[in-house]
Amino acid sequence: MARQRMGIGTYGTINTSEVQPGKWRARTRYRFSDGRARQVEKYGASRAKATSSLKQAITTIEADWGGELKPTTSLRVLAQMFLDAKRDVGRSEGTLETSGYAVSAHIIPKIGDLTVAEAKPERLQPFLNRIEKESGAGAAKNCRSTLSGMMAMAVVNGAIDKNPVRERISRSRGKRRGSAAIPLDELPAFSAHVRADADLTRWDTVGLIEFMLSSGWRVAEACALDVASVDFQAGTATVEAINVRVKGQGVVRQNFPKTEKSARITPLPAQTMELLRRRHEVLREFTTLLFPTPLMRLRDPSNTQREIRDRRDVLGYPALSTHSFRKTVATILDNAGLSATEIADYLGHENPSMTQDVYMNTIKGSKRAAEVMGQQLGGLI
Numbered sequence: 001m002a003r004q005r006m007g008i009g010t011y012g013t014i015n016t017s018e019v020q021p022g023k024w025r026a027r028t029r030y031r032f033s034d035g036r037a038r039q040v041e042k043y044g045a046s047r048a049k050a051t052s053s054l055k056q057a058i059t060t061i062e063a064d065w066g067g068e069l070k071p072t073t074s075l076r077v078l079a080q081m082f083l084d085a086k087r088d089v090g091r092s093e094g095t096l097e098t099s100g101y102a103v104s105a106h107i108i109p110k111i112g113d114l115t116v117a118e119a120k121p122e123r124l125q126p127f128l129n130r131i132e133k134e135s136g137a138g139a140a141k142n143c144r145s146t147l148s149g150m151m152a153m154a155v156v157n158g159a160i161d162k163n164p165v166r167e168r169i170s171r172s173r174g175k176r177r178g179s180a181a182i183p184l185d186e187l188p189a190f191s192a193h194v195r196a197d198a199d200l201t202r203w204d205t206v207g208l209i210e211f212m213l214s215s216g217w218r219v220a221e222a223c224a225l226d227v228a229s230v231d232f233q234a235g236t237a238t239v240e241a242i243n244v245r246v247k248g249q250g251v252v253r254q255n256f257p258k259t260e261k262s263a264r265i266t267p268l269p270a271q272t273m274e275l276l277r278r279r280h281e282v283l284r285e286f287t288t289l290l291f292p293t294p295l296m297r298l299r300d301p302s303n304t305q306r307e308i309r310d311r312r313d314v315l316g317y318p319a320l321s322t323h324s325f326r327k328t329v330a331t332i333l334d335n336a337g338l339s340a341t342e343i344a345d346y347l348g349h350e351n352p353s354m355t356q357d358v359y360m361n362t363i364k365g366s367k368r369a370a371e372v373m374g375q376q377l378g379g380l381i
């Protein structure tokens with residue numbers, strides 16, 4: 001009967017011999033990724049030390065057979081390669097900032113000296129548990145996502161066979177409280193409270209809230225809206241950019257949106273178009289932006305979110321966030337009988353299932369969506 005062939009990355013029996021007094025050799029055959037089995041050996045002062053040295057070498061035995069990324073590459077180096085690769089494929093500054101923070105604040109300081117081969121689930125799981133305990137579930141989730149991308153890169157480059165993060169590491173069990181849609185029968189009162197709020201008025205956030213509440217745009221999309229993206233005759237606005245904060249640069253207008261699906265033309269209710277027209281008339285002397293800061297600078301989406309958090313208890317909606325406006329729009333369109341695909345198009349979702357799972361309980365954009373929003377928000381903007 002033919003001897004069973006060794007699998008890729010496996011080795012046969014380890015044979016040891018004392019080649020001279022106090023010097024032992026451990027030898028075996030290892031099957032490399034090219035399918036060929038080759039003899040490998042290591043030496044030590046004793047049988048046990050030679051065997052241990054050989055087994056340790058086997059974990060990185062293909063270091064000279066792969067590309068630039070090897071089993072012996074440190075996570076510190078892998079992290080930088082990963083970020084460089086994301087930058088090369090044109091990832092958004094916001095994505096790079098998020099991954100970069102996970103790398104610089106957590107991964108490099110705490111596990112950066114581990115090699116790719118040493119990054120096992122039993123080492124990575126305690127690291128993520130510690131991050132969750134010290135910095136919260138959000139930070140742990142970010143680190144897990146970044147690590148998963150790093151290790152996937154190692155797999156693609158042949159440095160390891162499997163992604164240890166995807167194989168066995170559990171996700172954080174912490175559940176962040178989600179934002180809540182505004183009950184539709186409370187929209188008139190909510191709108192009145194927003195308009196009467198002195199701080200929101202001083203920050204010039206009222207108009208921005210009204211726009212998001214009718215368009216369903218993400219806060220970063222709304223903050224970046226320029227008059228050049230508005231067709232007043234057609235009654236539409238186009239998502240072409242988002243505002244993001246970049247380390248060392250401040251807030252910048254990134255000339256492409258969050259995802260490919262996010263780039264969309266949104267038909268807007270007549271009253272929303274009138275809101276944009278009024279703002280343009282007031283601001284045109286200073287800027288082409290429609291929702292700048294009171295100092296006519298690019299509005300920071302994070303600052304806008306903070307402004308709303310600061311006032312939500314006073315407004316009577318402790319779970320309010322900028323995402324609440326998107327959820328409210330989804331609820332309005334759902335109640336009007338629009339399909340999941342129509343609502344996903346209006347909100348700029350990649351997948352209608354996201355709209356169903358996250359934005360509403362049950363879903364059964366187009367001009368029809370704009371008409372529905374106009375009817376629901378009549379007199380509120």
